[in-house]
Amino acid sequence: MSRRRLNVNPLDYSRKLWMRSAMGFTFFFLYFPIISLIIFSFNDSKRNITWQGFTLKYYEKAFNNNQLHEAFANSLLIAGISTLTATVLGAMLGLALYRFRFPMQGPYEGIVHLPIVIPEICLAVAMVAFFATVEVPLGLVTITVSHIAFSIPFVAVVIRARMAGFNRSLEEASADLGASQWQTFWNVTFPYMKPGLVAGALLAFTLSLDDFVITFFTSGPGSTTFPIKIYSMVRFSVTPEVNAASTVLIVITLALTTLALWVQSKSQRNESNA
Amino acid sequence: MPDTDKTIISVQDVTKRFGSTVTAVDNVNLEIKEGEFFALLGPSGCGKTTLLRMIAGFETLTEGAILIDGDDVSSVEPTHRPVNMVFQSYAVFPHMTVEENVGYGLRVVGTPKAEIDSRVKEAIDLVRLSGLEQRKPNKLSGGQQQRVALARALVKKPKVLLLDEPLSALDAKLREAMQLELVRLQENVGITFIIVTHDQKEALSMANRIAVMGDGKILQIASPKTLYEYPSSSFVADFIGQVNLFDVTEQGIAHGELTLTVDELGAVVLPGVDTSRTYHKLALRPEKIGVARDKPSEIGLVAIPAKLVEDSYIGDQSHLYFETAGGKALSASVQNRDRDDHHLNKRGEKMWLYWHPAHFQPLSD
Secondary structure (H helix, E strand, C coil): CHHHHHCCCHHHHHHCHHHHHHHHHHHHHHHHHHHHHHHHCCECCCCCCCCCCECCHHHHHHHHCHHHHHHHHHHHHHHHHHHHHHHHHHHHHHHHHHHCCCCCHHHHHHHHHHHHHCCHHHHHHHHHHHHHHCCCCCCHHHHHHHHHHHHHHHHHHHHHHHHCCCCHHHHHHHHHCCCCHHHHHHHHHHHHHHHHHHHHHHHHHHHHHCCCHHHHHHCCCCCCCHHHHHHHHHHHCCCHHHHHHHHHHHHHHHHHHHHHHHHHHHHHHHHHCC | CCCCCCEEEEEEEEEEEECCCEEEEEEEEEEEECCCEEEEECCCCCCHHHHHHHHHCCCCCCEEEEEECCEECCCCCHHHCCEEEEECCECCCCCCCHHHHHHHHHHCCCCCHHHHHHHHHHHHHHCCCCCCCCCCHHHCCHHHHHHHHHHHHHCCCCCEEEEECCCCCCCHHHHHHHHHHHHHHHHHHCCEEEEEECCHHHHHHHCCEEEEEECCEEEEEECHHHHHHCCCCHHHHHHCCCCEEEEEEEEEEECCEEEEEECCCEEEEECCCCCCCCCCEEEECHHHCEEECCCCCCCCCEEEEEEEEEEEECCCEEEEEEEECCCCEEEEEEECCCCCHHHHCCCCCEEEEEECHHHCEEECC
16 A cells, blocks of 8 residues: 555556546636637637537638727737837846845835736726826827836846856856956846846737736727727627637737747756756 | 066955955965966865955955056956956856857957967867867866866966866866866966965965965965975964874973973974974874884884774775874874785784974974
8 A cells, every 4th residue: 555655656646536637627627718719710600609610701800800900000019119128127127136235125126026916907007097197198108108017027037037047157257358347248148148038028028918907997099909909899799700819819829928938948958958 | 386586466465354244364465476376275264265356356355455467456357457267167158169268358358350269279279178169068078168267268368367266176086187287287378377275185286385374364375395394383284184283281492402392202302493482282294103013213213102093094095093091192194005004903902103203393373
């Protein structure tokens, strides 16, 4: 009895019924809605309740929907600008937190990471209140600024974690060999940061692209983003067109996440090869 | 050996404090001559690395000044100091090839391409890395990375090369080979080397001169031989190799020569030793002690009977631990010249230990 227990390897637990059913339920609840969404995007039915047959016409319809186009362009624009800005600022923040010791650093770090943990709705209300106070009209600008704000801590955390494995002697060696601080940064520190920058940027991009709550609160007339457009379409009826548009978004997000993981694992492989 | 008498590094009254409580380096004075192979030796935490990093410019001085080739560099950034460093972790740039690593220090200061190429090739040849120019550091062994770090520093033609525990990460065999190689390299390039190490054998075998540090202070600066045979304090005597210490109970002068009385041995006459100082201990290296079954008849030897307590066989030598009738522990090391010699020593056996009193080193602390 005890011997058998000792010999259990990690995969053996999947032979236990309760373990298998827990796994099954988890996968079911996680992926069934998504899979049915994708399947029904090919459904040849306006009401989209029962399966009527395969069609691509709702993809065609979605691709020809000008409002959807505009919303998607807005989303890309916001995600692009906020990713760029948040990556630069977040990287600088992560680097500063790694590099320097300053008074109140502990509390400062806590506050910096707060946007990751506080509920998005609170952040959204705070943003709206802030923009009202400074009298900036809601629109693309306010959405972008908000996205930058909530993306920065995510990038900073990724960079900080990346820098934890950095050998400070490399920077000292560079300075010792006659490089200026700027040369040292671009030749030695930056190449080491790069995988973290790519991962952080992709994270910021996907966060921005599918953000709903904060975007909804900080958007104004004419600044509809892709998720908000889909939400408004759903309010009328769930047509396969919505499914088709959502499927496209899922594919984009998935592709970017895969790319981020691939970049990260590739750089790890490069470093651990001895 | 040093070619000239020119001082290349002058450390003047240098003190380094971290915060208000920790004094890492305590009022150190040091003159290092051009072309020397100089070692800073001491136990970990003695301040030797801090001193080296102050010479490189990575630590600021709390007090004092450091002169490199006559120029006060105390407020000069490491970037602009005419010294280069080999780091303990090698600090080879992981994303650059061997060639790029070695050429880095020339590229960042805008050296012409043709000159970089020839100097890089020369440096790579010097450290015997030819053929590996295009390798990335993660495809190199520890010893090879060490060579890259060496070439990268030497290609800058520094006035002084600083080495921070350069061999500590290598295995014993490779370490010994690299010791010889570093000495050969230093003789070839003629650049002053300053090496920091906690390994006394490493310092003794490589350096022309050694500074022994303890607790932030320099305790003795001397050649390896002087340091070993004539240590100035019991700390140095104990840190460099093994030592037997006897407490001096009485000091006197007989016939103009120093006489020290030791409990276990009685009065010992030490010809030619400075009589004006007060001595508290007598030091004796274990290998200076002879071991015999019978009392040696030669006149002028110190001889004492002792019981063998422990016989530690380490191949080429045996370390024998004895106890005298008075309870004094003594260690002697003997060469195992005969294959079966060491089997003759039985624990508990009474034997005679003898040595010439000239081997005694009187210590004042």
